[in-house]
Amino acid sequence: SFPGGRRDPADRDAVATALRETREELGVAVAPASVWGQLRTLPDRQGMTVAPVVANLGPLEALTLNPNPDEVSDSSPSPAPLPVAAAPGHRGLCRQVEEVFTLPLAHLLREENQGYTHFRTASGYGYTLPVFLNGPHKVWGLTAIITELTLELLVPGRY
Numbered sequence: 001s002f003p004g005g006r007r008d009p010a011d012r013d014a015v016a017t018a019l020r021e022t023r024e025e026l027g028v029a030v031a032p033a034s035v036w037g038q039l040r041t042l043p044d045r046q047g048m049t050v051a052p053v054v055a056n057l058g059p060l061e062a063l064t065l066n067p068n069p070d071e072v073s074d075s076s077p078s079p080a081p082l083p084v085a086a087a088p089g090h091r092g093l094c095r096q097v098e099e100v101f102t103l104p105l106a107h108l109l110r111e112e113n114q115g116y117t118h119f120r121t122a123s124g125y126g127y128t129l130p131v132f133l134n135g136p137h138k139v140w141g142l143t144a145i146i147t148e149l150t151l152e153l154l155v156p157g158r159y
Contacts, residue, residue, distance in 0.1 A: 002052070002143060003018070003021045005021045015038065017051075018052075018053035018055075019032065019053075028065065034057065036056060039149050052149070054153070060102050067100050101134070108132055113132055114131075117131045130144040131144055
């Protein structure tokens, strides 16, 4: 998933929340001028509203991720999905991030790294969601939806 969490009273909007959460969870200070915009809001499985914020973090090679051990259960720097910060509005009682990894845009655009997962509910309702593959990692669910929406904006016609 992307950095994110509940809006604090001091946060003036979803962008401020996303920037604060990215700094708190990954140790990355994103300048407000680096924010490209906000995607449409989306509901999560708990019915909370997610406000994805897209920002340019610069080259991945120059990015130093410093996961907060209070927020990340595996704080060893390893491969964060696309440079996007989401502000989900929900914070669990356990650590929020299991692992941090990066996926370059070129990797996400390769067809062999893209797929779809089909779900069926107990009532028989079925739906399909995108999934992105990276070795043992699968980006799926709301994170994959946000990634797909971002790719549609960044590279129209290629994705």
